[in-house]
Amino acid sequence: MRIGDYWLCRKRRPLALNSWEMTTVDIEIVSVQDLTFEERDFIGDWIGRVFGGIDSKYEWAHGEWALLIRRNGGIVSYVEVVQRRIEVDGQSVDVGGIANVMTLEDWKRRGFASAAMRKCMGFICNKLSADFGLLVCEAELIPFYERLGWHVVSGPLVADQSQGKVVLPHVTMVFACKDGEWPVGTIDLCGLPW
Numbered sequence: 001m002r003i004g005d006y007w008l009c010r011k012r013r014p015l016a017l018n019s020w021e022m023t024t025v026d027i028e029i030v031s032v033q034d035l036t037f038e039e040r041d042f043i044g045d046w047i048g049r050v051f052g053g054i055d056s057k058y059e060w061a062h063g064e065w066a067l068l069i070r071r072n073g074g075i076v077s078y079v080e081v082v083q084r085r086i087e088v089d090g091q092s093v094d095v096g097g098i099a100n101v102m103t104l105e106d107w108k109r110r111g112f113a114s115a116a117m118r119k120c121m122g123f124i125c126n127k128l129s130a131d132f133g134l135l136v137c138e139a140e141l142i143p144f145y146e147r148l149g150w151h152v153v154s155g156p157l158v159a160d161q162s163q164g165k166v167v168l169p170h171v172t173m174v175f176a177c178k179d180g181e182w183p184v185g186t187i188d189l190c191g192l193p194w
């Protein structure tokens with residue numbers, strides 16, 4: 001499924017501070033199962049390189065959908081979406097989870113991840129009919145996601161691992177698709193984290 005094109009307007013930098021770079025970005029949303037073997041290998045290696053450090057002590061869920069931005073025939077920016085019914089303070093909440101947000105080094109700071117995130121947010125609300133989007137991240141990325149309309153919620157954040165439920169140290173951020181407040185209390189991802 002190909003969903004639309006995005007206009008990106010971004011200040012050109014660092015040399016030409018007053019000029020703007022305008023470009024369209026094609027963002028594809030596909031079922032992860034529809035990726036080719038080569039694409040899955042490429043993405044798997046990339047995830048390993050980017051998130052293989054501290055996060056390797058946890059087992060992570062795989063997303064069901066992939067958002068792709070391609071340049072020169074290759075994937076340069078990537079986001080995964082997970083659909084999950086979780087529990088917050090014992091109440092069921094349908095969320096679209098964002099995972100593995102990444103842009104290749106040479107393609108960073110062109111607004112690609114931001115454009116992909118906006119597309120994901122529309123997909124989560126309109127196609128998945130979720131109540132909220134939910135992601136976990138390191139504290140340094142809070143401003144990046146806040147600029148896109150996400151906000152930090154308090155936990156604790158709990159997810160399944162092979163040894164049972166564990167409390168994760170990550171920051172939890174959400175955005176609302178509908179009216180309604182995020183419930184206060186323990187966030188149980190009811191499965192592997194993403």
Ligand SMILES: CC(C)(COP(=O)(O)OP(=O)(O)OC[C@H]1O[C@@H](n2cnc3c(N)ncnc32)[C@H](O)[C@@H]1OP(=O)(O)O)[C@@H](O)C(=O)NCCC(=O)NCCS
Nearest residue numbers: 050101102103108109110111112113114136137140141144
């Ligand atoms: C975070 C990431 C996906 C951004 O991709 P991108 O295509 O460059 O994103 P955009 O161009 O839309 O936005 C760039 C903004 O990201 C933010 N950002 C990127 N990396 C950051 C970091 N390590 N710490 C804090 N902010 C960061 C900055 O605010 C930056 O804005 P600036 O250029 O004005 O400083 C990319 O840097 C990446 O792949 N990082 C490694 C993987 C990762 O940490 N993913 C997030 C998992 S929660």
